[in-house]
Amino acid sequence: MLDSQIKNCFIAPDNQNREQVEIIFDNIIKQILNYLCNADNFPPYPPLKIFAASDFSIPEAGFSLSQIQNNLALLFQHSMNPSSSKYIGHMDSISNIYAILGEMIAAAINNNMLSLEMSPFLTQLEYALIREFCDLFGLPRTSGGVITSGGSLANLQALVVARNETLKLNNGNLTNLRQTPVILCSEIAHASVAKAAMLIGIGSENVIKITVNSNFQMDVLDLKQKVMEYFTTEYIPIAIVATAGTTVTGSIDNLSEIAAIAKEHNIWLHIDAIYGGALVFGGERRHLLNGIEFADSISFNPQKWLYVAKTSSMVLFRNFSSMVSNFRITAPYMKEQEDFINLGEITIQGSHNAEILKLWLSLLAIGKDGYHQLIEYGYVLTNICLTEIKHCDYLQLVMEPQTNICCFKIKLTNYEDDFINSKLHDYLLQNGFFVSLPRFQGQLCLRMVLLNPFSSKNVIKSCFSLIDKFYNQHHVKGN
Numbered sequence: 227m228l229d230s231q232i233k234n235c236f237i238a239p240d241n242q243n244r245e246q247v248e249i250i251f252d253n254i255i256k257q258i259l260n261y262l263c264n265a266d267n268f269p270p271y272p273p274l275k276i277f278a279a280s281d282f283s284i285p286e287a288g289f290s291l292s293q294i295q296n297n298l299a300l301l302f303q304h305s306m307n308p309s310s311s312k313y314i315g316h317m318d319s320i321s322n323i324y325a326i327l328g329e330m331i332a333a334a335i336n337n338n339m340l341s342l343e344m345s346p347f348l349t350q351l352e353y354a355l356i357r358e359f360c361d362l363f364g365l366p367r368t369s370g371g372v373i374t375s376g377g378s379l380a381n382l383q384a385l386v387v388a389r390n391e392t393l394k395l396n397n398g399n400l401t402n403l404r405q406t407p408v409i410l411c412s413e414i415a416h417a418s419v420a421k422a423a424m425l426i427g428i429g430s431e432n433v434i435k436i437t438v439n440s441n442f443q444m445d446v447l448d449l450k451q452k453v454m455e456y457f458t459t460e461y462i463p464i465a466i467v468a469t470a471g472t473t474v475t476g477s478i479d480n481l482s483e484i485a486a487i488a489k490e491h492n493i494w495l496h497i498d499a500i501y502g503g504a505l506v507f508g509g510e511r512r513h514l515l516n517g518i519e520f521a522d523s524i525s526f527n528p529q530k531w532l533y534v535a536k537t538s539s540m541v542l543f544r545n546f547s548s549m550v551s552n553f554r555i556t557a558p559y560m561k562e563q564e565d566f567i568n569l570g571e572i573t574i575q576g577s578h579n580a581e582i583l584k585l586w587l588s589l590l591a592i593g594k595d596g597y598h599q600l601i602e603y604g605y606v607l608t609n610i611c612l613t614e615i616k617h618c619d620y621l622q623l624v625m626e627p628q629t630n631i632c633c634f635k636i637k638l639t640n641y642e643d644d645f646i647n648s649k650l651h652d653y654l655l656q657n658g659f660f661v662s663l664p665r666f667q668g669q670l671c672l673r674m675v676l677l678n679p680f681s682s683k684n685v686i687k688s689c690f691s692l693i694d695k696f697y698n699q700h701h702v703k704g705n
Contacts, residue, residue, distance in 0.1 A: 231288060250291055257295055261302045265309035266680075270660035272304055311680040314689070315662035317473075317501055319677045321535040324591040328584025329535050339373075340570035340577045341560040349566055352582040355589070359526070360542055362506040363499075364519030370546025371524075372573045373539065373582050377500040378418040379574055380525035380541035381467075383553070385409065385422045386574075387523065387543065388465040388494035390552040400427045408432045408456050411467035412444040412479065414666075416498055419467050428464070441625055442477040444468060444484060453491055465494040470515055471502025474666045474673060476629035478502050481517030489520065497521040500539070502629055504531030507597035511605070514628060523549075531604075531630075531677065532597060534588050538581055600679060604630030607676035610683050614690040620697050624666065630676040633666065636693070638700055644670045646700065653696050659689045 234246045261268070289297070308318045337345035339352070352373055360369040374380045389407060390396050400407075407428045411419050413435040420430040434452055437445045449466070456463050466488050468479040481497060488495035497518055503526035505515050518524060522544045529538040543549040554571050570576045592600070611632040615621045624633035638646050647670045651663040662673045676686075 235288070253291060253295060254298070257298060257302075262309050265307055266311055268302070268307050268310065269655075269658060270307045270310040270313035271315070271655060272307070275304055308678070310660075311678055311682065311685050312659045312689070313678060314674045314676060314681060314685075315660040317530045317675055317677070318536075319530060319533045320679070322533045322588050322592065324587035325533065325535040325538075325584040328587040331587075332580040332583045335580075337580050338577050339580055339582075340557075341568040342563045342566050343561045343568075345569075345580060348580045348582055349569060351586055352569065353566060355582060355586060356540065356542065359506075359540060363503070363515075363521075363524055363526075363542060365521075365524075365542060365544055368545050368547070369543060370549070371540055371542035372569060373585075374537075374541055374573065375539065375575060375578060375581065376529075376537040377416070377498075377525055377527045377539050378421065380500070380527075380539045381416070381418045381496070381498060382422040382425060383541050383574055384496045384523035384525060384543075385419070385465055385467075386426050387549050387552045388496060389426055389428065391548060392462070392464040392494055396552050398427075405462040406432060406460060407464045408434050408461050409465050409467060410434045410436060410449065410452055410456070410463055410493075412436050412438055412469055412472070414438055414442060414472050414474065414477075415467055415469055416473055416500070419498070434463075438477075441628075442472060442475045444479040446480060446483045446487070449484065449487055453487060453493070457491065463491070463493050465496050468495065468497045468521075469502075470497055470499035470505075470518060471629055473501075474631075474664045474671075475625055475633050476501065476627055476631035477625070478514050478628050481515065482520070483517070485517045485520035488522075494522045495520065496523045496525070498525050500525055500527045501530050503527070504597070504601060505629075507532075507594055508601045509598050511601065528585050528588070531601065532585075532588065533592075533600070533677075534585050538585050601630075603679060604676045607681055607683075607686060608632055610686045611674055611676065611690075614686065618690075618694065618697070620701070621693070624671055632674045632676070633664075633671050635669065635671045636697065638697070641700065647672060649700075650693065650696050654689065654692055657692050659692065661689075 234243050237247050307313055309320045337348050339345050339348060342349045356371045374383065390398060393407060409419065409423055409428065411433060420433050423433045424430045434456060436452055437448045439445050453463060466484060468481055468484045470478045470481065485495055499518060505511050524542045527539045528534040529536045550567060550572055556571055560568050608627055608630045615623050615634050620636055622635045622637055635643060635647055636650050637643060648663060651661065651672060654661055663670055664673055
C-alpha cells in the first residue's frame, strides 16, 4: 500500500482527499500572495547568496507542508523581483494574474501539445489565436505559425525554414552545397541569431553584421552593399534579419526599406519583433511596425510587453504550408489527423506545455484596449524619464527612445565613464532601485525599461533624485 502522505501529493479523482488538497493550496497560495502583494517591501534584485549543493539535496522521505513552505520562503527571499515597482532594469515584466493562473491550470490538466489527441481543446485554441496574431501583424490568409518556448526557439525555427526554403533542403542536409550560406543582420541583433546560425550548420562566423545609424537602426545603405557583396558564386544569403525592438535601446529598424531590399533580391526576410511586436496593440504607435506585413517570418514574445508569464513566444510564417513542407517531421506514434496538423510535427519541441493557455486568459482579461493602455502608460513613464535626463547636464542620453526603454550615462570629468556608471548602478541598487548596466557600443550605460504598471511618476522622480544625490557627492569628491 502507498503511504497516505505520498497519495496526498496527488489530487484523488474520486474527491477523497479534497480537504487535504485544499489545505495545501490555501497555504501555498497565501504564501505566494503575501510575497507578491508586498513585493515593494522586498529588494528588486537581492544580494547574491551562494548556496551549498547540500542545500538542494533530495530528501529520503518527503517533506511536510511546513518544511516545503520554509524552502519557498528562501526562494522568494533570494529571487529577482520584477513585481517591485522599482524594478525597471530588464524586459522582464510583472506577470498578470491570469497568466499566473493559466500556468497553474495548464499544469493541473497536464495536456500535451504534441498532438490533437493529447490536447483537443488547446490545439484548436493555438491555431485560432495564431490566426488572430497573423491578422494583427498584417500577414495574408496563407499565413500561420506555432507557439514556442521563448524567442530563441522562435528565431531558430524561422531560420531553419529560411535555410531549407532558400537552399531547397527540406531534409536539412548541407553536405552538397556549392555556396556558403550567410545571414545578414544588424550588428546589434540579438545573440540568438548567431546561436541559430551555429545550430543550423551555417556557422556563427557566417552571420554578416550590418552597421547601424545614429538611432541604432540597421543602416540600409550598408545592407544594400553587403547584399551585393555576398551575392556571388561563393556565397548565398539565406535570410535578412531585421529587428523591431533591439535588446538594449529598443530600436526598430526601417522595416519597409529592408523589406524592399529583401524583395528585390528574393531573400527571406525574418523580423525579430520579440519585444516591439506588442505595438500591434499600440494604436497610433502601430506605424512604428510599418513594413512588418511584408515579412516571410516574424518572432514575437508576449512574455515581455504583453505581461504573460515566461515562457510565451510565437513564430509566424507568411506561407504556412511552405513552413510545413520545409520543417515537418511526421511522428508515426501519434494519431493521424485530417483537420489539424499535430503541433509536435511542426515545432522544434515535441512534447511541450500548453503555453497558449496563459496567453489566451491574458488576452481575455486585458483585451486590446487594455494592452493599448498599458503600452501608452509605458510611454508616459518614458517621457518622464526623458524630462529628468534632459534636465541634468551631467547625464548623456544614448538615443531618443522609440519604445519604452531609456538608455543614458553619467559623465564626470574626473572619473572614467565605465567606473562611475558602474558605481551609480550599485548605488541605486543599494537604495532599492534596479536598473540594468549593459555594455553597449563598447561602454557601460544605464538602462531603464518602463514596463511595470505600478511604477509611477513618483518612483521615477525618486530614482533620479538618488542619481542627483550621487552626482553631487562624487562631483565634490572629484573636485
